[in-house]
Amino acid sequence: MSFGYTGSILHINLSTKEIEIENPREDFYRTYMGGGAMGLYYILKELPAHTDPLSPANILTFMCAVTTGAAVPGQSRINVNAKSPMTGGIGDSQAGGFFPAELKFSGFDGIVIKGKSPDPVYLWINDGKVEIRDASHLWGKTTKEVDALIKTELNDPKVQVAQIGPAAEKGVLFSSIVNMMSRNNGRTGMGTVMASKNLKAVVVRGTKKVSLANPALLTSLAKQGAHDVSENPDVDGLAKHGTASVVAYQNDAGTFPTRNYTEGQFEEAARLSGETMTETILKRTDTCFACSVRCKRVVEAEKDGYKVDSVFGGPEYETIGTFGSYCGSADLEAVSYANQICNNYGVDTITCGATIAFAMECYEKGMISEKETGGLELKFGNTAAMLEVLNQVVNKSTPLGITLSQGSARAAEIWGAEAKKLLITVKNEEAPAHMPQAKKSLALIYAVNAFGADHQSSEHDWMYEVGGAELYFERLALLGLTNPPEAGDFGPEKVKFASLTHTFYSMLDSLTLCQFVFGPAWTLFGPAETVDLVKGCTGWDVTVEELMKLGERRIDMMRIFNIREGLSRKDDKLPEKFFVPLKGSGPTSGVAVDADKLEKAIDLHYENMGWSREGVPTSEKLEELSLGWCLK
Numbered sequence: 249m250s251f252g253y254t255g256s257i258l259h260i261n262l263s264t265k266e267i268e269i270e271n272p273r274e275d276f277y278r279t280y281m282g283g284g285a286m287g288l289y290y291i292l293k294e295l296p297a298h299t300d301p302l303s304p305a306n307i308l309t310f311m312c313a314v315t316t317g318a319a320v321p322g323q324s325r326i327n328v329n330a331k332s333p334m335t336g337g338i339g340d341s342q343a344g345g346f347f348p349a350e351l352k353f354s355g356f357d358g359i360v361i362k363g364k365s366p367d368p369v370y371l372w373i374n375d376g377k378v379e380i381r382d383a384s385h386l387w388g389k390t391t392k393e394v395d396a397l398i399k400t401e402l403n404d405p406k407v408q409v410a411q412i413g414p415a416a417e418k419g420v421l422f423s424s425i426v427n428m429m430s431r432n433n434g435r436t437g438m439g440t441v442m443a444s445k446n447l448k449a450v451v452v453r454g455t456k457k458v459s460l461a462n463p464a465l466l467t468s469l470a471k472q473g474a475h476d477v478s479e480n481p482d483v484d485g486l487a488k489h490g491t492a493s494v495v496a497y498q499n500d501a502g503t504f505p506t507r508n509y510t511e512g513q514f515e516e517a518a519r520l521s522g523e524t525m526t527e528t529i530l531k532r533t534d535t536c537f538a539c540s541v542r543c544k545r546v547v548e549a550e551k552d553g554y555k556v557d558s559v560f561g562g563p564e565y566e567t568i569g570t571f572g573s574y575c576g577s578a579d580l581e582a583v584s585y586a587n588q589i590c591n592n593y594g595v596d597t598i599t600c601g602a603t604i605a606f607a608m609e610c611y612e613k614g615m616i617s618e619k620e621t622g623g624l625e626l627k628f629g630n631t632a633a634m635l636e637v638l639n640q641v642v643n644k645s646t647p648l649g650i651t652l653s654q655g656s657a658r659a660a661e662i663w664g665a666e667a668k669k670l671l672i673t674v675k676n677e678e679a680p681a682h683m684p685q686a687k688k689s690l691a692l693i694y695a696v697n698a699f700g701a702d703h704q705s706s707e708h709d710w711m712y713e714v715g716g717a718e719l720y721f722e723r724l725a726l727l728g729l730t731n732p733p734e735a736g737d738f739g740p741e742k743v744k745f746a747s748l749t750h751t752f753y754s755m756l757d758s759l760t761l762c763q764f765v766f767g768p769a770w771t772l773f774g775p776a777e778t779v780d781l782v783k784g785c786t787g788w789d790v791t792v793e794e795l796m797k798l799g800e801r802r803i804d805m806m807r808i809f810n811i812r813e814g815l816s817r818k819d820d821k822l823p824e825k826f827f828v829p830l831k832g833s834g835p836t837s838g839v840a841v842d843a844d845k846l847e848k849a850i851d852l853h854y855e856n857m858g859w860s861r862e863g864v865p866t867s868e869k870l871e872e873l874s875l876g877w878c879l880k
C-alpha cells in the first residue's frame with residue numbers, strides 16, 4: 249500500500265479533449281516527490297526544445313507533493329511550471345491556500361496540461377471525475393466575479409478555484425494564477441501561459457483523504473508547531489503582523505528597496521509596517537489549510553473614492569515594497585488597493601509594482617516624458633499616478649499600459665540604453681524586496697537561479713553570520729554549515745551556505761512546503777522536522793541527505809532545461825544598477841555588489857554544485873542524481 253500520494257497524475261490535452269490518468273510507480277514518487285521536480289520531469293521529457301511559450305505546445309503542470317493534505321502546518325502549496333514567457337527559460341511559481349490540499353483530496357497528485365482549447369474552458373475535477381466545461385461566459389470577467397459564478401454554477405461554495413484574470417487574457421506577460429482571490433502563482437508568467445491555452449480555471453473538490461503512514465508522528469508535529477509559533481520570535485512576528493512584520497527591520501538595516509532600488513531606507517517606512525497595518529486597516533487574519541501560523545492578512549479600507557475589499561486578503565511584504573517604497577509611496581491604503589487590482593485582474597505584484605517604479609525613475613531622469621506617460625506626472629511618491637498606470641497596465645488600455653504590460657526589461661528595449669541602466673531584472677524578472685547589495689549570498693543566488701531573482705530560493709545571509717541565533721546555527725549544522733563567517737563576508741563559507749541553502753529551498757519547492765514553516769534556519773520547523781514530515785506521510789526512511797539530493801535534482805533539471813533553451817553562464821548576471829553604490833542615508837548608503845567577488849562566487853557555486861566552469865552539470869553529476877535520461 250502507498251502512503252502520502254494518491255498515485256494518480258491527470259493528463260489533459262485541451263486540443264483533442266483527451267483525458268488520461270497515469271498511475272506512476274512508487275520509485276517515481278520517491279525520486280521526484282512532487283512540486284517543481286515532478287513538473288520538470290514531464291516538461292523535460294515531453295516539451296520540444298525552443299517551443300514558443302505561448303503556443304499550444306507548451307506544457308503547464310500543477311503539482312502537489314507527497315506531503316500535501318497532511319494536517320500539519322505549511323504543506324498546502326501548489327507548484328506550477330511551464331516554459332516562461334518572461335524569461336524564455338523554465339517558469340516556476342508556488343502558491344498556498346486551500347486549493348492544493350483540495351486537489352489532492354479530489355484524487356490527483358498533479359495535472360499535466362497540453363494543447364489549446366479552441367474556445368474558453370475550465371476544468372472541473374470532483375472526487376476523481378474530470379470534466380472540461382465551457383467557460384465562454386466567464387471569459388473577460390475578474391477573479392471575484394468568476395469565483396462567485398463558478399460556485400453558483402456548481403452549487404457548492406466549498407469548491408476551490410485557481411484561475412486567470414482578464415490581464416492574462418489580454419496578454420499581460422507577468423500574469424498570475426489566482427486562488428482564493430488572494431493566493432498567487434505569481435512569478436514567471438504562468439497565468440499568461442494558462443490563458444494561451446484558453447483555460448480560464450481549474451476547479452477542484454474532493455473528499456478522498458490521503459492515506460498517511462504514521463498519523464501519530466504527524467499529529468505530534470502539528471501540536472509542536474501550534475505550541476512553537478509564539479516561542480520563535482521571527483514566526484511570532486509573522487503570526488502577529490504578517491510578512492509585513494519585517495518592514496521595520498529591513499528599513500533599519502538599510503535593505504528596504506526605495507525609489508526603484510536607488511536607496512535602502514525609506515523615510516516613511518513606519519507608515520507601511522505590519523504593525524501599522526494591524527493598528528489601522530486589518531480586519532482579521534487568515535490561513536492556509538491546517539496552518540497554525542495564520543500569517544495571511546485580510547484588510548478593509550475606504551479612501552479617495554476607492555474601496556479596499558476584504559475578499560482580496562491584504563498586501564504581503566513584497567507588495568508593500570514594490571508598490572510602496574519602490575514607488576516612493578507611503579500610502580498603505582493605496583498599496584492595499586493596488587494589491588486588490590493585481591488579485592482581481594491576475595498579475596504578479598512584484599513584477600507589476602517594480603515595473604511601474606522603473607517607469608517612474610525613467611520619467612524622473614528624462615528618458616520618457618509626458619508624451620510617453622499620456623500626460624501623467626509619473627514621479628516617485630505620486631500615488632494617484634501609480635494607481636492610474638496600474639489600471640492602464642492590467643487593461644492594456646493605453647500605449648504606456650501596453651509597453652509596461654510586458655515588464656520593465658522589454659520596456660527598456662523601447663526606451664533605450666540609458667533606461668536599461670535603471671533595470672533591476674535578472675533573466676527579465678524584476679527583483680523582489682530583498683537587497684543583494686547588502687545580502688551577499690543573495691546576490692549570488694539572484695544571479696544563478698534558473699527563473700531569475702528570487703528571495704525564496706535560498707536562506708538570507710543574516711542567518712549564518714557570527715552573532716546569529718543558536719537555534720538557527722543548530723539547524724544549519726544539519727546541512728554541514730558549522731563555521732559562521734563574519735557579517736558581510738562573501739568568501740567560500742558564505743558561498744557554501746548559499747549553495748546548500750539553495751539546494752534545501754529547492755527541496756522545499758519539490759515537497760511544495762511553505763518556506764515560512766519549513767526551512768534551514770529561522771522557520772517554525774527545521775531540517776529534522778522536514779524529514780519527520782516526509783517519513784510520517786510516506787513511511788519512507790528518508791534522511792536529510794536524501795532530501796538534499798531531491799533539491800539538487802530539481803536545480804539540475806531546471807539548469808538542463810535552460811541550457812537546452814539557449815541560456816548559459818552569460819545569463820547568470822545581475823543588472824548594472826546593483827553594481828552602483830546605493831544612495832541615501834543609513835547603513836547601506838554607498839554599498840554595492842562587488843563584480844569580481846560575484847564572479848568568484850559564481851565559480852565556487854558551480855564547483856559546489858558539480859557543474860563545469862560554464863555552469864553545465866557534468867554527466868557524472870546527472871547520473872548521481874538519477875538524471876542520466878536528461879543526457880539522451
Ligand code: SF4
Pocket residue numbers: 321322323324344345534535536539540541542543544762763764765
Ligand atoms: S505560514 Fe502563512 S503562507 Fe505559510 S502555510 Fe501558514 S498561513 Fe500559509
